[in-house]
Amino acid sequence: MIQTISMERTRAPKTKPEMDSLGFGNVFTDHMFLMDYEPVRGWHQPRIVPYQPISLDPSARVFHYGQSVFEGLKAYRTQDRKILLFRPEMNIRRLNRSCERLSIPPLDEEMVLEALKQLIRTDREWVPGEPGSSLYVRPFVIATEPALGVAPSRQYRFIIILSPVGSYYSEGIHPVSIHVESEYVRAVAGGVGHAKTAGNYAASLKAQEEASRNGCAQVLWLDGVHRKYVEEVGSMNVFFRIGDTVVTPSLTGSLLEGIVRDSVIRMLRHWDVAVEERMISIGEVVEAHREGFLQEIFGTGTAAVISPVGELHWQGEKLAIGGGGTGELSAKIYETLTGIQTGRLPDPFQWMMELPPA
Structure with a gap:
């Protein structure tokens, strides 16, 4: 059963940039997705919140032992204003393979896909439609337990952020x-x-x-x-x-x-x-x-x-x-x-x- 995702909408929407100033991965949308893990509760509290800094203890294991995995995929705007995702289920499966190798608890793949969909729907006006442009989607997991012993973390945070990106080739594909x-x-x-x-x-x-x-x-x-x-x-x-x-x-x-x-x-x-x-x-x-x-x-x-x-x-x-x-x-x-x-x-x-x- 997919958990209900809570929603907190931003009260200060950002001004969307001009397409020619986008570049790659420098601009971020109004919202982000968060979900936390601890052994007793498992993955819990899925939520969409305004895009914001995150606060971590200086001893969080991610800083010291590198328990961190991520993915990258894109959403596209069609000429008739539809939004399409390219093989997102493959990215989610690969994310879990990365989690397994890094001793990170697996994520419910249906839950992750639903989170992706809801977050992109929330910020759908950020999906650009100009030729070569897209919305880059970055899901990632970090170890958050405050402890310095060398061992897998017992606490994690799963985050998804979105970034509208321009054409990778500003002057067309070139070698x-x-x-x-x-x-x-x-x-x-x-x-x-x-x-x-x-x-x-x-x-x-x-x-x-x-x-x-x-x-x-x-x-x-x-x-x-x-x-x-x-x-x-x-x-x-x-x-x-x-x-x-x-x-x-x-x-x-x-x-x-x-x-x-x-x-x-x-x-x-x-x-x-x-x-x-x-x-x-x-x-x-x-x-x-x-x-x-x-x-x-x-x-x-x-x-x-x-x-x-x-x-x-x-x-x-x-x-x-x-x-x-x-x-x-x-x-x-x-x-x-x-x-x-x-x-x-x-x-x-x-x-x-x-x-x-x-």
């Missing part, structure tokens, strides 16, 4: 340069690489800084054991079009099981494009490039949807991919997936969930 990282390691099998937890992203920042200094927008991570098998690019999954086949790293336990990754694989197979999920070494990628078989590289994720790679930096060499432009397949995936998400194109996969009116 980026990526640096192949050979010194730092993101994750290893048996660790938390498959969980969407804050520490994974903190560990990636140093390599990202160095890549930026070298003129690259993203880091291509290699595995932490052999230092040769491709894993992810930045915070995205990665795909290689080699000849007539698209190859993406298999889910070995050290990389994130992306929702867009899964969607792209399904779309490609629907188009009768050969797809292989397997381990692929950076050596194989470079060799395919030298032999003229490497047609495209692209990353996939919620924020950008598709991020084409125009240049690969590896061991002091700069490899131009597909002439440095956006590949034909990358462009087709981007246009099709964003068309489905915004209701401009048919949804043969039944991915989109329409938000019921208030």
Whole structure:
């Protein structure tokens, strides 16, 4: 049985910003969702309240031992003013997988979906409708018990916040340069690489800084054991079009099981494009490039949807991919997936969930 969500509406609605000033994740809506956990009561007191700071004890375990997981998904405004969610049930299931790995009590998935819906309905006027725009949804869980002993927390808070975001590509989809990282390691099998937890992203920042200094927008991570098998690019999954086949790293336990990754694989197979999920070494990628078989590289994720790679930096060499432009397949995936998400194109996969009116 889904718990009743209490509602406290803001008395001071914010002024909505101009679309060209949105950027990504800098503006937040009028309300947020909260729910707390303690062993006797379980997850309780679900509530929508005005967006506001939260107060935590300085000894809250999240600050000291990193018990924190999160998700990211989007809501879209169609031309006829409907609001659509893209595969939210997959994000919620992945959130619980992350909770399990971080010893956080599982959330009731029906309750989370209802909370998402009610919060977005409450702030529905914040869902932008301009091309390329969307409402970014960030659910997350933090450990709140005030205690310094190294042990799983006995208290948690689940929060959902919303942020209207503009187009990831202000001037249209364009390729980026990526640096192949050979010194730092993101994750290893048996660790938390498959969980969407804050520490994974903190560990990636140093390599990202160095890549930026070298003129690259993203880091291509290699595995932490052999230092040769491709894993992810930045915070995205990665795909290689080699000849007539698209190859993406298999889910070995050290990389994130992306929702867009899964969607792209399904779309490609629907188009009768050969797809292989397997381990692929950076050596194989470079060799395919030298032999003229490497047609495209692209990353996939919620924020950008598709991020084409125009240049690969590896061991002091700069490899131009597909002439440095956006590949034909990358462009087709981007246009099709964003068309489905915004209701401009048919949804043969039944991915989109329409938000019921208030």
